[in-house]
Each structure stands twice: as C-alpha cells, then as structure tokens.
Amino acid sequence: MPPPEYDLLLDAIVPLPAPRVDHRTWDSQHWGQALAAADWHRLSPILFCHLEHTPDVPAAVHSALERAYLASCARSLFIAEAQGQVIDALVADDVPALLLKGAALIETVYPDRAQREMLDLDILVPTDRVGQATRALVPLGYRPLAATNGHGATSTHLAPDEHHAPALVGEERLVAVELHHHITIPGEGNRFDLSEMWKRARTSPRGKHLLPSPEDLLLHVSLHFTRNRLGGSYIRRHTGGALAQICDIARIVDREQVRWELVTTSARSYDLDTRVFLALFAARELGVPVPETALAELRPPRFDEGLGRRLVTLRVLRADDHLPVRTLRWMFAPSREVLTRGWNADPTAPSSLARAYMRRAKANAPLARSALRQPRMFIEDRRLNGQIRALEDRA
Numbered sequence: 265m266p267p268p269e270y271d272l273l274l275d276a277i278v279p280l281p282a283p284r285v286d287h288r289t290w291d292s293q294h295w296g297q298a299l300a301a302a303d304w305h306r307l308s309p310i311l312f313c314h315l316e317h318t319p320d321v322p323a324a325v326h327s328a329l330e331r332a333y334l335a336s337c338a339r340s341l342f343i344a345e346a347q348g349q350v351i352d353a354l355v356a357d358d359v360p361a362l363l364l365k366g367a368a369l370i371e372t373v374y375p376d377r378a379q380r381e382m383l384d385l386d387i388l389v390p391t392d393r394v395g396q397a398t399r400a401l402v403p404l405g406y407r408p409l410a411a412t413n414g415h416g417a418t419s420t421h422l423a424p425d426e427h428h429a430p431a432l433v434g435e436e437r438l439v440a441v442e443l444h445h446h447i448t449i450p451g452e453g454n455r456f457d458l459s460e461m462w463k464r465a466r467t468s469p470r471g472k473h474l475l476p477s478p479e480d481l482l483l484h485v486s487l488h489f490t491r492n493r494l495g496g497s498y499i500r501r502h503t504g505g506a507l508a509q510i511c512d513i514a515r516i517v518d519r520e521q522v523r524w525e526l527v528t529t530s531a532r533s534y535d536l537d538t539r540v541f542l543a544l545f546a547a548r549e550l551g552v553p554v555p556e557t558a559l560a561e562l563r564p565p566r567f568d569e570g571l572g573r574r575l576v577t578l579r580v581l582r583a584d585d586h587l588p589v590r591t592l593r594w595m596f597a598p599s600r601e602v603l604t605r606g607w608n609a610d611p612t613a614p615s616s617l618a619r620a621y622m623r624r625a626k627a628n629a630p631l632a633r634s635a636l637r638q639p640r641m642f643i644e645d646r647r648l649n650g651q652i653r654a655l656e657d658r659a
Contacts, residue, residue: 308332
C-alpha cells in the first residue's frame with residue numbers, strides 16, 4: 265500500500281470514484297510529507313488544483329501549493345514566449361520542428377499549462393539539420409551550455425550515439441533548448457524509425473510546428489519513464505518526477521484517441537516492448553486505465569508481476585534520491601566515456617581526466633554515503649536492476 269501522502273497525489277492525478285485517503289485528520293507532519301512528495305514528483309501545481317476548493321486544508325498548505333502553481337504558471341508563460349521565438353526562427357530558416365515531451369503535452373493533453381511543470385524546451389529536428397537549427401537560434405542569444413571539445417572550445421558536434429545536441433541556453437539563462445535528432449538512446453532497443461514518426465506527426469493549431477501523434481507521444485513518455493527508473497551508462501536513475509510522468513501517461517490515455525495496436529506494433533518493431541510495458545504496467549498499477557490487451561501484447565515472457573510491483577515501490581513511490589549508485593565500480597571507477605561525456609574531460613589528457621574524476625567524486629560523495637548507510641536497500645535495488653536487465657535480454 266502506498267504511504268498516505270502518495271494516495272493523495274494519486275487522487276490528484278488518477279481520481280477514483282471514492283478517494284483513496286481521507287486527509288481531514290492529518291496533522292502538520294502528514295501535510296509536510298505530502299508537500300515534500302508533491303515537490304519531489306513535480307506535482308505541486310496539480311495538487312493545488314485538486315485541493316483548491318477542498319475544505320479542511322490548512323491555510324499554510326494551501327498557500328504553499330498556490331505559490332508553486334503561480335510559479336509554474338509564470339515559468340510556463342515565459343517558456344511559451346521563448347518557444348514562439350524559437351519556432352519562428354526555425355521556420356524562417358526552413359527547419360522542420362516537432363515538439364517533444366512537456367511542450368507537446370501542454371499543447372495536447374493539459375488544458376491548464378501551469379499544471380505541467382516544464383524544465384526545458386525539447387524540439388526534434390531532422391538529423392542533418394541540427395547544425396543549421398543551432399545557428400538559426402544564435403541571433404536569439406542561445407549558446408551551447410558547457411559544451412566543449414576538451415580543449416575549451418565550444419562545439420555542436422554530435423557523437424554517433426547522442427540523441428540531442430548540447431543544450432542551448434538563452435542570455436537570461438532561464439530557458440534551455442534541446443535540439444533532438446532522435447528520441448532513443450544507446451541501450452534502448454533498435455533505432456526508432458524517425459521517418460515514420462515524422463509522417464505520423466500532426467500540425468499544431470498554430471500551424472507553424474508539428475506535434476507527435478498520440479501513439480508516438482505515449483511511446484516517448486513511456487520510454488522516458490523507464491529510462492529514468494533504470495538509468496544507464498551516463499544516466500543516473502532516480503525517482504524525481506516519476507509520478508509526474510505517470511500523470512503524463514494518464515492524461516494521454518484519457519484525452520487522446522490512442523491506436524493501441526500501433527503502440528504495441530511500434531514498440532515490438534524497435535525492440536522497445538519491455539521498456540514500454542514496464543511504464544504502462546506501472547501506470548496501470550497506480551490506477552491508469554491502460555487496456556489489458558495492450559499490456560498482454562507487450563508483456564515479456566515469464567514476467568513476474570511481483571517484479572513490476574517492486575519497481576513501483578522502489579522507484580516510483582518514494583520521495584528521495586534513493587540509491588542511484590548502480591555498482592561500486594560505477595561509483596569509484598567510472599569509464600573514460602562517462603568522464604568525457606558527463607564531466608567535459610579531454611579523453612587524451614590524463615590531467616583533464618583526473619580533474620573530471622575528482623569533480624565527479626565530490627559530487628557523488630553523498631550518494632556513496634547513502635549506499636553505505638542502507639546496504640540492504642542498496643542490495644535490493646541492484647537485484648531489481650539485474651532482474652529487469654535479464655527480463656530485457658530474454659525478451
């Protein structure tokens with residue numbers, strides 16, 4: 265059973281005929297835990313809307329949630345203005361632009377844009393136009409953030425396995441634009457056929473840019489959910505925003521006409537069925553009405569539902585940065601690729617690699633201490649990852 269504060273968040277994002285929890289008798293500690301969980305999962309604006317006209321909510325709680333909602337509204341409006349300028353610049357330079365993630369979700373399934381917190385602006389452009397798109401945004405003041413070639417010079421070069429260019433940050437340093445040339449990363453099945461995604465894309469009501477089809481929107485959100493829960497060679501797994509991603513899935517299922525057969529066929533075709541299944545299984549476990557037929561089509565052989573529920577318990581229904589340490593080797597002996605990609609080291613200069621190693625060790629020290637304090641959870645977390653990896657291999 266989820267903790268009471270999580271029942272409240274689930275009531276906000278996937279309401280049932282009868283509420284999961286009665287908060288009328290909560291004390292300040294319960295409300296404090298609810299506010300912390302909402303903030304961690306980027307659901308404070310939605311929780312504000314859910315509780316806005318509910319009696320017996322302490323004034324301090326209402327005020328805190330209202331501030332979060334208004335802050336999200338202000339940031340969303342600022343990003344919307346920036347998005348308009350970015351799209352205009354790309355269109356003027358004849359670069360096709362397809363919105364991804366939060367930007368696409370706000371235009372399709374979130375009528376109140378403040379409910380969906382946005383951290384940056386993600387735009388898919390054709391692979392061979394990334395450089396052109398980057399140059400088109402220079403007059404607007406956008407420059408690569410911490411993108412160096414190892415010798416101090418900025419670069420927009422794309423390594424073969426990267427799915428987006430270095431983030432571009434405006435002069436105000438308030439909005440980051442990520443120009444994607446793909447939606448999958450190494451280790452996520454076979455390369456997704458982007459030509460089909462471009463064909464299925466729909467024109468925005470504004471008429472200047474494109475939006476993913478409902479099926480591709482659901483696939484991408486599901487992949488992001490699983491990616492954040494499993495991590496990778498240079499992606500740290502975490503629970504932050506997990507329920508916001510479940511909320512995205514819930515909104516798509518509720519407000520889009522999803523062709524489920526296309527979702528399952530696409531996921532299988534590109535060897536993404538296990539990852540999409542895990543996201544949709546987690547969503548269904550938390551109350552999202554994902555069709556059982558779709559889950560059955562994607563279900564990996566010998567899937568143990570207990571494994572899926574452990575994934576939900578350990579990597580969704582938590583409000584702390586729970587043991588993102590994958591192995592002791594990952595912590596203390598990172599690869600040259602990790603130091604180069606994530607810490608701007610020059611792979612040909614030992615001194616640069618050494619400095620990057622020290623920066624990384626300092627940043628990850630709290631994570632190491634967390635693992636040492638909670639060895640049992642560390643072991644359970646590693647075992648879960650191993651079981652999921654084995655599941656993918658069998659599939």
